[in-house]
Amino acid sequence: MIKVKNISTNDVYIIAHDMKFRRKLAPGREIGLEKDVYDELTFDIGFEKFIRNGIVTSRYVRIES
Numbered sequence: 001m002i003k004v005k006n007i008s009t010n011d012v013y014i015i016a017h018d019m020k021f022r023r024k025l026a027p028g029r030e031i032g033l034e035k036d037v038y039d040e041l042t043f044d045i046g047f048e049k050f051i052r053n054g055i056v057t058s059r060y061v062r063i064e065s
Helices: 035-041 045-052
Strands: 002-006 012-016 021-025 030-033 056-060
Touching: 002 021, 002 035, 012 035, 012 045, 021 035, 030 035, 045 056
Parallel strands: none
Antiparallel strands: 002 030, 002 056, 012 021
16 A cells, blocks of 8 residues: 655645546645555656655555455
8 A cells, every 4th residue: 555645735636537536635634545546646747746846745555464
């Protein structure tokens, strides 16, 4: 699982129409995404800019079963 966190002081909207994916991240909010969803989002130029410009961070979390 990949954790994505909004580290900015503004709301961030992550939208991928082709995946029917839409999330609003308030400042400090963190969500978990499956790796395949995260991989698809990395092809979106808007999401890539959020990461490159330090608006959101992402980290891998290993889930123990």
